[in-house]
Amino acid sequence: MSPPVLLPLLVLAVAYAPPAVVLARIDLREHRLPNRWVGLLTAAVAIGLILCALVEPALRAPLRSAAVLALVLGLGAVLLALLAPQLLGMGDAKTLPAVVLMSGALGGEELLAALLGIALLGGIVGSVLLLRGRSGERFAYGPILLSGPVLGLAGAPLVAAALGTA
Known part of the structure; x- marks a missing residue:
């Protein structure tokens, strides 16, 4: 693996995973994602990736793109949560930017695989219910959402093969 990939993996392991596990456990238990933990997750990922960009200049452009995408998707998710709260909870909407930023920092194929994996896993859980x-039962979507970067790493080879970039 090249150094630009290793640094975001370090951020995933050290800054993303610990608060994501806590958030997933809280959401499974209480069906909520507390702002304090979502803020900690977002700040830890952002700071970790900023430090990566300072150490490895080759990461700056991809991280800038990931940050813009995280902001745009995050704003869209908050708007959806405000307009149709039965479709998406506000906690999930506020968590999405950190998930997109972390997934995007791992690479474009990883981001696409993460988004597809989240949609697929969420659809499977909904179908089982x-x-x-x-049919009217709500389920904790946070753990599925927070698994995005790991789903992205697992699914990236499939996305690369589908796109013909493997």
């Missing part, structure tokens, strides 16, 4: 006759 429908099949069990629990």
Whole structure:
């Protein structure tokens, strides 16, 4: 692996994973993502990636793109949560930018695989609930959302093969 990939992996392990695990556990238990933990996650990832960009100049352009995409998708998610709270909770909407930023820092194929993986896993959980006759039941989407960067790493080879870049 080249150094530009190793540094974001370090941020994933050290800055992203610990608060993401805490957030996932809270969401499973209480169906909420507390602002304090979401803020900690977002700040830890942002600071970690800024430090990476200072150490490795080759990361600056990709991280800038990931940050812009995280901001745009985050604003769209907050707007969706405000207009249709039954579709997306505000905690999930506020968590999305950190997930997109972390996934995007790992690479374009990883970001695409993360977004596809989140949608697929969320659809599977929703389908299982429908099949069990629990159509109106809400489920904790935070753990699925927070698994995005790991899903991205796992699915990137499939995305690369599908795009013909493998």
